[in-house]
Amino acid sequence: MxxxxxxxxxxxxxxxxxxxxxxxxxxxxxxxxxxxxxxxxxxxxxxxxxxxxxxxxxxxxxxxxxxxxxxxxxxxxxxxxxxxxxxxxxxxxxxxxxxxxxxxxxxxxxxxxxxxxxxxxPSGAISGLDGIKSVKDELESITITTTKHPRSLKGAKFFESSEIDLDKIESSTIIFEGTAKEAVTLFPANINVAALLSLSGIGSENTSVKIVADPNTDKNTHHIEASGKFGKMTFIIENFPDPNNPKTSRLxxxxxxxxxxxxxxxxxxxxx
Ligand SMILES: NC(=O)c1ccc[n+]([C@@H]2O[C@H](COP(=O)([O-])OP(=O)(O)OC[C@H]3O[C@@H](n4cnc5c(N)ncnc54)[C@H](O)[C@@H]3O)[C@@H](O)[C@H]2O)c1
CATH class of the missing domain: 3.40.50.720 (NAD(P)-binding Rossmann-like Domain)
Structure with missing residues (x-):
């Protein structure tokens, strides 16, 4: 054992x-x-x-x-x-x-x-890393859009220097667009999935990340699109947050x- x-x-x-x-x-x-x-x-x-x-x-x-x-x-x-x-x-x-x-x-x-x-x-809160790893050498673009309830984003370093008030968001709003490298620094406890995609694929400077706060969702959703010489892959993962920590998905x-x-x-x- x-x-x-x-x-x-x-x-x-x-x-x-x-x-x-x-x-x-x-x-x-x-x-x-x-x-x-x-x-x-x-x-x-x-x-x-x-x-x-x-x-x-x-x-x-x-x-x-x-x-x-x-x-x-x-x-x-x-x-x-x-x-x-x-x-x-x-x-x-x-x-x-x-x-x-x-x-x-x-x-x-x-x-x-x-x-x-x-x-x-571990693949963490997403699926599809097996495919991304296999096509790594033929990958030309990869993007992830993560949508979470504002309460799942609270406390992130990003808000120390942002005007955005999560409590005032009333509909689905893009709050961040940038590279995985920037996302992981500004949202260290929220976006480990962007790090996993970067490490499996073409690196953190070439992985694009969009973070959306949606007060009407009860899920942590990740929409991933990858394309290149091999063709195209799209993954949508709709996760329920863990009841003990809404930043963390059950998956x-x-x-x-x-x-x-x-x-x-x-x-x-x-x-x-
Ligand atoms: N890979 C993924 O997809 C994925 C998904 C969700 C969470 N995570 C990461 O996994 C980690 C744990 O997540 P969680 O939901 O269990 O968080 P949590 O906040 O529920 O638990 C973390 C625990 O670790 C302890 N801790 C924090 N820093 C420590 C340190 N330096 N030394 C000793 N103890 C320390 C805290 O006291 C707390 O009890 C977080 O970093 C989170 O960002 C990764």
């Missing part, structure tokens, strides 16, 4: 831990850490098989585990990812936006080779669980 350390005990971390505890992911959750002691204690209380709460995030990978699962924040990735690989553990990252910083991407990519370890990035949680289940299982692997 694989042994797992979990960094981040919020909406995603909790559901991943419950999936391990119920046997859906054939593994043992041995250690957890969250910057909030309440969050880690409240998670452990929900589990039949109680993991140890460690005192800081670096202690996760100094224990005898196989993989650290990050479900915390971009800062957490910047802080611990390299030491996880140096400690010869695999890493699954949910806060994918952190990897659009090229120096971090390059350091982690080199560390994977040096320490012979793997970083897993993002389920994709994290499935990636981990695959990592922990010996079986036929389906899909590209």
């Amino acid at each position: 694989k042994r797992i350390g979990l960094l981040g005990c919020g909406a995603i971390g909790t559901q991943i831990a419950l999936a391990i505890d119920s046997g859906k992911v054939p593994a043992t959750l041995t250690h957890v850490y969250d910057g909030s002691k309440e969050a880690s204690a409240s998670l452990v209380e929900k589990l039949k098989n109680k993991p140890t709460i460690v005192e800081n995030s670096h202690l996760l990978s100094s224990n005898p585990i196989d993989i650290v699962v990050e479900a915390a924040s971009q800062d957490a990735v910047k802080d611990v990812a390299l030491s996880v690989l140096q400690n010869k553990k695999d890493l699954m990252i949910m806060s994918v936006g952190a990897l659009l910083d090229e120096s971090i991407y390059d350091i982690l990519s080199d560390a994977c080779k040096d320490f012979k370890k793997t970083i897993y990035l 993002a949680i389920l994709s994290g669980i499935e990636t981990l289940r695959k990592y922990c299982s010996d079986e036929i692997q389906i899909g590209t």
Whole structure:
């Protein structure tokens, strides 16, 4: 059985831990850490098989585990990812936006080779990354339009310097248009999907992002269009937000669980 350390005990971390505890992911959750002691204690209380709460995030990978699962924040990735690989553990990252910083991407990519370890990035709140990866060399344009309820966008760095008042939006309104690189910086907790598309395809400067606030929607919708020599692909994903964190879609949680289940299982692997 694989042994797992979990960094981040919020909406995603909790559901991943419950999936391990119920046997859906054939593994043992041995250690957890969250910057909030309440969050880690409240998670452990929900589990039949109680993991140890460690005192800081670096202690996760100094224990005898196989993989650290990050479900915390971009800062957490910047802080611990390299030491996880140096400690010869695999890493699954949910806060994918952190990897659009090229120096971090390059350091982690080199560390994977040096320490012979793997970083897993689940497809998160979108589908279609298998196709995008396959046509990468023939891709000429890729755009994503993300539509969310204003409450799912609240607190983003973008609003510190914007005149837009989310509470006053009465109909579907485009609030941001730019590259994935800009989007991930200005909406770090909202648009990890743009980072995933960039990393699978033609990079964050060549991936166009539009963010729409719609007070009449109850879904997080992603409309992706990719075209090039191979032809054209269009994906529309209509996600229900997680009740515990409206910024996070249910699909993002389920994709994290499935990636981990695959990592922990010996079986036929389906899909590209
Ligand atoms: N890849 C995707 O498609 C996708 C989708 C949704 C969310 N996410 C990302 O996954 C991460 C977790 O999402 P969530 O919905 O569970 O968020 P959440 O806010 O519900 O939980 C995050 C938890 O991590 C803890 N935390 C934050 N920074 C930390 C740090 N540096 N060290 C230790 N603990 C820290 C917080 O205290 C909190 O308990 C976020 O970064 C989010 O942007 C990715």
